[in-house]
Amino acid sequence: DVKVTQSSRYLVKRTGEKVFLECVQDMDHENMFWYRQDPGLGLRLIYFSYDVKMKEKGDIPEGYSVSREKKERFSLILESASTNQTSMYLCASKSPGLASTDTQYFGPGTRLTVL
């Protein structure tokens, strides 16, 4: 079974702090994604990466950056956390190729609260 793990289930930070959210997958997937999920808004894509050191902006990249130094690890960085970044953050991975194999595997999520 594919396993996607996230460094924390719950995190509380203060406004202005730098926050790192880590995601690790064990299936040698090329593609990894970061989403945030908010009530009434569903899942929104922040950034994704299709290879080591490669990244592309998703729908809501403002206020976030990412790092992909190793294939199995994709980090989401909040340079200066703000209260409007309080949310559930979900990481996912998948292998590229034919669309018929386009299944994203999600981690359990990190609930971040910024005070």
Next chain:
Amino acid sequence: LAKTTQPISMDSYEGQEVNITCSHNNIATNDYITWYQQFPSQGPRFIIQGYKTKVTNEVASLFIPADRKSSTLSLPRVSLSDTAVYYCLVGGGGGGNKLTFGTGTQLKVEL
């Protein structure tokens, strides 16, 4: 990317069949249709995927009409444990890696 529209919520009772319809009027030729299920405090989980006509697996069936502008997820004989949010997505075709999630449908199953 094709935008999807689904009902915000649906209610059902145990043992009934539930059909959730998703509209995707501007689906592209290479796009596939994928459904995910999400329980509270968990990440979404893949349920089923299709391109056209009908697809069935051990969990659900997916019906896609010829024009592909909509699709229907069918859950046979639901139970309380099927209470979850169900997301319809289109995309992934043509080598694209990005899938867009909508707001999903909250299904509530009662006794």
